[in-house]
Amino acid sequence: MTTQTLEQIETRVSANLFDPAHHLTEAQIGRLIDLATRAPTAYNLQNWRFVAVRSDAEKARLKDLANGQQKVADAAVTFVVFGVLPDAATLGPRLRPSVDAEIMPGGMATTWVTAAGAQYADPRASRDEAVRSASFGAAMLMQAARAMGLASGPIGGFDAAGVAAAYAASGDEVPVVLVSVGRAAPGNWPQKPRRALGEVLEIA
Ligand SMILES: Cc1cc2nc3c(=O)[nH]c(=O)nc-3n(C[C@H](O)[C@H](O)[C@H](O)COP(=O)(O)O)c2cc1C
Numbered sequence: 001m002t003t004q005t006l007e008q009i010e011t012r013v014s015a016n017l018f019d020p021a022h023h024l025t026e027a028q029i030g031r032l033i034d035l036a037t038r039a040p041t042a043y044n045l046q047n048w049r050f051v052a053v054r055s056d057a058e059k060a061r062l063k064d065l066a067n068g069q070q071k072v073a074d075a076a077v078t079f080v081v082f083g084v085l086p087d088a089a090t091l092g093p094r095l096r097p098s099v100d101a102e103i104m105p106g107g108m109a110t111t112w113v114t115a116a117g118a119q120y121a122d123p124r125a126s127r128d129e130a131v132r133s134a135s136f137g138a139a140m141l142m143q144a145a146r147a148m149g150l151a152s153g154p155i156g157g158f159d160a161a162g163v164a165a166a167y168a169a170s171g172d173e174v175p176v177v178l179v180s181v182g183r184a185a186p187g188n189w190p191q192k193p194r195r196a197l198g199e200v201l202e203i204a
Contacts, residue, residue: 008146013191015151015184018075022183024054028148029077032181035144039136042129043091043112044098047084048137051167052077061166066158066178075153076182080163081138083130085172088117127174134176141179151184 024032029052041047053062054077062080063072072078095109120126138154145152155178163175 012146015153015188016071017185017187018071018182019185020074022076024076032141032144036137036141039140041133043116045086046094047086047130047133049082051080065162066155069155071153071180075180078178078180080167080175081134081177082169082173083134083176085126086116086120086129088113091116130174131176138177138179145181150181153180
Protein backbone atom coordinates (compact mmCIF):
# COMPACT_ATOMS: atom_id res chain seq x y z
CA MET A 1 0.00 0.00 0.00
CA THR A 2 1.18 3.48 -0.71
CA THR A 3 1.92 5.83 2.14
CA GLN A 4 -1.04 7.92 1.03
CA THR A 5 -3.41 4.95 1.19
CA LEU A 6 -2.19 4.08 4.67
CA GLU A 7 -2.57 7.67 5.78
CA GLN A 8 -6.13 7.74 4.45
CA ILE A 9 -7.02 4.62 6.44
CA GLU A 10 -5.27 5.84 9.57
CA THR A 11 -6.97 9.23 9.56
CA ARG A 12 -10.52 8.44 8.40
CA VAL A 13 -13.16 9.78 10.72
CA SER A 14 -16.92 9.63 10.91
CA ALA A 15 -17.78 13.20 10.04
CA ASN A 16 -20.72 14.75 11.82
CA LEU A 17 -20.45 18.27 10.41
CA PHE A 18 -20.71 18.84 6.65
CA ASP A 19 -20.63 21.97 4.50
CA PRO A 20 -24.25 22.45 3.36
CA ALA A 21 -23.11 24.57 0.40
CA HIS A 22 -21.15 21.71 -1.12
CA HIS A 23 -22.75 19.51 -3.77
CA LEU A 24 -21.69 16.49 -5.78
CA THR A 25 -22.33 15.97 -9.47
CA GLU A 26 -24.01 12.83 -10.78
CA ALA A 27 -20.63 11.85 -12.22
CA GLN A 28 -19.00 12.11 -8.79
CA ILE A 29 -21.83 10.12 -7.20
CA GLY A 30 -21.45 7.50 -9.91
CA ARG A 31 -17.70 7.35 -9.36
CA LEU A 32 -18.19 6.80 -5.62
CA ILE A 33 -20.49 3.86 -6.22
CA ASP A 34 -18.31 2.52 -9.02
CA LEU A 35 -15.51 2.38 -6.46
CA ALA A 36 -17.74 1.07 -3.66
CA THR A 37 -18.78 -1.88 -5.79
CA ARG A 38 -15.16 -2.98 -6.07
CA ALA A 39 -15.80 -4.42 -2.58
CA PRO A 40 -16.00 -8.21 -2.52
CA THR A 41 -19.24 -10.16 -2.13
CA ALA A 42 -19.73 -13.89 -1.66
CA TYR A 43 -19.76 -15.61 -5.07
CA ASN A 44 -19.55 -12.09 -6.54
CA LEU A 45 -23.28 -11.85 -5.79
CA GLN A 46 -23.15 -8.04 -5.75
CA ASN A 47 -26.32 -8.22 -3.71
CA TRP A 48 -26.71 -4.55 -2.89
CA ARG A 49 -28.54 -1.41 -3.91
CA PHE A 50 -27.45 2.15 -3.27
CA VAL A 51 -29.85 5.10 -3.25
CA ALA A 52 -28.15 8.50 -3.47
CA VAL A 53 -30.31 11.00 -1.60
CA ARG A 54 -29.36 14.53 -2.61
CA SER A 55 -32.43 16.67 -3.33
CA ASP A 56 -33.56 18.97 -0.54
CA ALA A 57 -36.94 17.27 -0.30
CA GLU A 58 -35.49 13.77 -0.16
CA LYS A 59 -32.86 14.84 2.36
CA ALA A 60 -35.60 16.27 4.60
CA ARG A 61 -37.54 13.02 4.39
CA LEU A 62 -34.47 10.89 5.13
CA LYS A 63 -33.38 13.17 7.96
CA ASP A 64 -36.75 12.59 9.64
CA LEU A 65 -36.24 8.85 9.26
CA ALA A 66 -32.73 9.16 10.74
CA ASN A 67 -33.74 10.58 14.11
CA GLY A 68 -33.38 14.12 12.79
CA GLN A 69 -29.62 13.80 12.30
CA GLN A 70 -28.58 17.10 10.74
CA LYS A 71 -25.77 15.63 8.68
CA VAL A 72 -28.36 14.07 6.37
CA ALA A 73 -29.54 17.57 5.46
CA ASP A 74 -26.05 19.10 5.29
CA ALA A 75 -23.99 16.45 3.49
CA ALA A 76 -23.97 16.62 -0.29
CA VAL A 77 -25.40 13.10 -0.50
CA THR A 78 -26.52 10.43 1.90
CA PHE A 79 -26.47 6.93 0.47
CA VAL A 80 -28.98 4.36 1.62
CA VAL A 81 -27.16 1.05 1.41
CA PHE A 82 -29.41 -1.98 0.98
CA GLY A 83 -28.23 -5.56 1.16
CA VAL A 84 -30.25 -8.04 -0.86
CA LEU A 85 -31.08 -11.57 0.28
CA PRO A 86 -29.06 -13.79 -2.07
CA ASP A 87 -31.06 -15.42 -4.83
CA ALA A 88 -29.34 -18.35 -6.53
CA ALA A 89 -31.48 -17.71 -9.63
CA THR A 90 -29.80 -14.34 -10.21
CA LEU A 91 -26.32 -15.71 -9.58
CA GLY A 92 -25.99 -17.42 -12.98
CA PRO A 93 -26.47 -14.16 -14.90
CA ARG A 94 -24.21 -12.34 -12.42
CA LEU A 95 -21.40 -14.81 -13.08
CA ARG A 96 -21.86 -14.79 -16.86
CA PRO A 97 -19.53 -11.80 -17.47
CA SER A 98 -16.75 -13.60 -15.55
CA VAL A 99 -17.29 -16.72 -17.66
CA ASP A 100 -17.40 -14.67 -20.87
CA ALA A 101 -14.17 -12.94 -19.86
CA GLU A 102 -12.66 -16.40 -19.32
CA ILE A 103 -11.90 -15.58 -15.71
CA MET A 104 -13.84 -18.61 -14.51
CA PRO A 105 -14.93 -21.77 -16.33
CA GLY A 106 -18.65 -22.15 -17.07
CA GLY A 107 -18.77 -25.40 -15.10
CA MET A 108 -17.50 -23.65 -12.03
CA ALA A 109 -20.24 -21.02 -12.30
CA THR A 110 -22.82 -23.82 -12.33
CA THR A 111 -21.23 -25.33 -9.23
CA TRP A 112 -21.33 -21.97 -7.45
CA VAL A 113 -25.03 -21.50 -8.24
CA THR A 114 -25.77 -24.90 -6.69
CA ALA A 115 -23.61 -24.14 -3.65
CA ALA A 116 -25.23 -20.76 -3.12
CA GLY A 117 -28.70 -22.29 -3.35
CA ALA A 118 -27.80 -24.71 -0.55
CA GLN A 119 -25.98 -22.14 1.57
CA TYR A 120 -28.77 -19.57 1.56
CA ALA A 121 -31.66 -21.97 2.09
CA ASP A 122 -31.26 -21.03 5.76
CA PRO A 123 -32.99 -17.62 6.16
CA ARG A 124 -30.48 -16.49 8.75
CA ALA A 125 -27.53 -17.27 6.48
CA SER A 126 -29.32 -15.38 3.73
CA ARG A 127 -29.87 -12.29 5.87
CA ASP A 128 -26.33 -12.46 7.22
CA GLU A 129 -25.03 -12.37 3.65
CA ALA A 130 -27.20 -9.37 2.77
CA VAL A 131 -25.85 -7.47 5.78
CA ARG A 132 -22.28 -8.62 5.09
CA SER A 133 -22.34 -7.47 1.47
CA ALA A 134 -23.88 -4.10 2.28
CA SER A 135 -21.36 -3.59 5.08
CA PHE A 136 -18.42 -4.29 2.80
CA GLY A 137 -19.92 -1.96 0.20
CA ALA A 138 -20.45 0.80 2.75
CA ALA A 139 -16.92 0.43 4.10
CA MET A 140 -15.49 0.66 0.60
CA LEU A 141 -17.72 3.66 -0.10
CA MET A 142 -16.24 5.46 2.89
CA GLN A 143 -12.70 4.70 1.75
CA ALA A 144 -13.61 5.81 -1.78
CA ALA A 145 -14.90 9.09 -0.40
CA ARG A 146 -11.67 9.55 1.53
CA ALA A 147 -9.62 8.84 -1.58
CA MET A 148 -11.67 11.44 -3.49
CA GLY A 149 -10.94 14.04 -0.82
CA LEU A 150 -14.40 13.81 0.71
CA ALA A 151 -15.63 13.15 4.23
CA SER A 152 -18.12 10.47 5.17
CA GLY A 153 -20.23 9.46 8.13
CA PRO A 154 -21.99 6.13 8.62
CA ILE A 155 -25.43 6.16 10.24
CA GLY A 156 -27.09 3.19 11.86
CA GLY A 157 -29.61 5.23 13.80
CA PHE A 158 -32.58 5.21 11.42
CA ASP A 159 -36.06 3.79 11.11
CA ALA A 160 -35.41 0.69 9.03
CA ALA A 161 -39.06 0.04 8.17
CA GLY A 162 -39.56 3.68 7.23
CA VAL A 163 -36.46 3.75 5.04
CA ALA A 164 -37.47 0.49 3.36
CA ALA A 165 -40.90 1.94 2.57
CA ALA A 166 -39.54 5.32 1.44
CA TYR A 167 -37.19 3.75 -1.08
CA ALA A 168 -39.54 1.01 -2.28
CA ALA A 169 -37.49 -1.84 -0.91
CA SER A 170 -38.68 -5.23 -2.04
CA GLY A 171 -39.16 -7.93 0.57
CA ASP A 172 -35.65 -9.22 -0.02
CA GLU A 173 -33.91 -5.86 0.45
CA VAL A 174 -32.54 -4.99 3.89
CA PRO A 175 -31.65 -1.34 4.68
CA VAL A 176 -28.30 -1.86 6.40
CA VAL A 177 -26.69 1.55 6.84
CA LEU A 178 -26.79 5.15 5.63
CA VAL A 179 -23.54 6.84 4.59
CA SER A 180 -23.39 10.63 4.36
CA VAL A 181 -20.72 11.98 2.00
CA GLY A 182 -19.64 15.54 1.36
CA ARG A 183 -17.16 18.20 2.32
CA ALA A 184 -16.36 18.33 6.02
CA ALA A 185 -17.19 21.54 7.85
CA PRO A 186 -14.84 22.81 10.57
CA GLY A 187 -15.29 21.34 14.04
CA ASN A 188 -15.38 17.60 13.42
CA TRP A 189 -13.78 15.39 16.03
CA PRO A 190 -10.52 13.68 15.19
CA GLN A 191 -10.54 9.91 14.99
CA LYS A 192 -11.29 8.44 18.38
CA PRO A 193 -8.70 6.21 20.03
CA ARG A 194 -8.94 2.51 19.31
CA ARG A 195 -8.69 -0.40 21.70
CA ALA A 196 -5.20 -1.76 22.13
CA LEU A 197 -4.16 -4.27 19.51
CA GLY A 198 -3.59 -6.86 22.22
CA GLU A 199 -7.27 -6.67 23.20
CA VAL A 200 -8.63 -7.29 19.73
CA LEU A 201 -6.02 -9.39 17.94
CA GLU A 202 -5.22 -13.02 18.50
CA ILE A 203 -2.64 -14.74 16.37
CA ALA A 204 -3.40 -18.43 16.16
C1 LIG B 1 -22.86 0.77 11.97
C2 LIG B 1 -22.56 2.17 12.42
C3 LIG B 1 -23.60 2.98 12.81
C4 LIG B 1 -23.34 4.29 13.21
N1 LIG B 1 -24.39 5.12 13.47
C5 LIG B 1 -24.17 6.41 13.72
C6 LIG B 1 -25.26 7.31 13.85
O1 LIG B 1 -26.43 6.94 13.72
N2 LIG B 1 -24.97 8.62 14.10
C7 LIG B 1 -23.69 9.06 14.22
O2 LIG B 1 -23.50 10.27 14.43
N3 LIG B 1 -22.63 8.23 14.07
C8 LIG B 1 -22.84 6.91 13.82
N4 LIG B 1 -21.79 6.07 13.64
C9 LIG B 1 -20.41 6.58 13.76
C10 LIG B 1 -19.69 6.02 14.99
O3 LIG B 1 -20.13 6.67 16.15
C11 LIG B 1 -18.17 6.19 14.78
O4 LIG B 1 -17.78 5.40 13.67
C12 LIG B 1 -17.36 5.79 16.00
O5 LIG B 1 -17.67 6.62 17.09
C13 LIG B 1 -15.88 5.84 15.72
O6 LIG B 1 -15.52 7.12 15.26
P1 LIG B 1 -14.60 7.31 13.97
O7 LIG B 1 -15.29 6.58 12.84
O8 LIG B 1 -14.56 8.78 13.72
O9 LIG B 1 -13.29 6.75 14.29
C14 LIG B 1 -22.01 4.77 13.25
C15 LIG B 1 -20.97 3.92 12.88
C16 LIG B 1 -21.24 2.65 12.45
C17 LIG B 1 -20.11 1.78 11.99
